[in-house]
Amino acid sequence: MKAMNLNGTKGRRELKHEMTQMECYLLRNKLKHYMEVDPHANRDGKYLIRSVYFDNFENKVLNQKKEGYYERDKFRVRLYDFNISYLNLEKKSKRNNLTFKQKCRITAEEYEQIRFGDISWMEHDSRSLIQELYHQMNLFQLKPVTVVDYEREVFIYKHGNVRITFDSSIRTSFRNNDVLNPDLAMIDTNPDIVVLEVKFDEYLPSMIKHLLQVSNLRAGAYSKYQICRMYG
Secondary structure: OOOOEEOOEEOEEEEEEEEEHHHHHHHHHHHOOOOEEOOOOOOOOEEEEEEEEEEOOOOHHHHHHHOOOOEEEEEEEEEEOOOOOOEEEEEEEEEOOEEEEEEEEEOHHHHHHHHOOOOHHHHHOOOHHHHHHHHHHHHHOOEEEEEEEEEEEEEEEOOOOEEEEEEEEEEEOOOOOOOOOOOOOOEEOOOOEEEEEEEEOOOOOHHHHHHOOOOOOEEOOOOHHHHHHHOO
């Protein structure tokens, strides 16, 4: 099936598995012989990701995720390695078995306005994603709810545009949305859990399929946001 487009973005397939640190270690040692390490990563091959996720008082986004809705959207603001000068607003959408992602730059000052409910400026902003978030915040009372931190290690295989990520050291702020605060108190979730994500276009090359045949992988629809909300 050919990947369809949503608002000009191409759909990708995404598989998720939960694994232990030991399973991660074994699989990583296989992959590094066949795949490239993400060139944007630090010397240890990892980088830190911090996101704040939007939801409402009825936990609309969390519940749609748990119930496996075929069509759902999720907004977040994300930064890398605590660099608050480079923030993105992202919208991740699920349509059947395809995942779509849109993003735009946002400033720290703009996020703080959103955090404190000053959103009138968003209605006629030149960035369509800012406008869309404004309407979602008005319609469903979405607001930034929970900060999620984790370490990400990425492997890339250019044939089929395959990207494999290991997300570990997942931590939660419970219901504190002060994402720009480097001293924000964060609580560990299960330290032995690693979330493996496999993202690709129309097909997953047979060699990668073979490498991923690791025992005891638990397939599932876990997201880091869902894991963190389980702890608060």
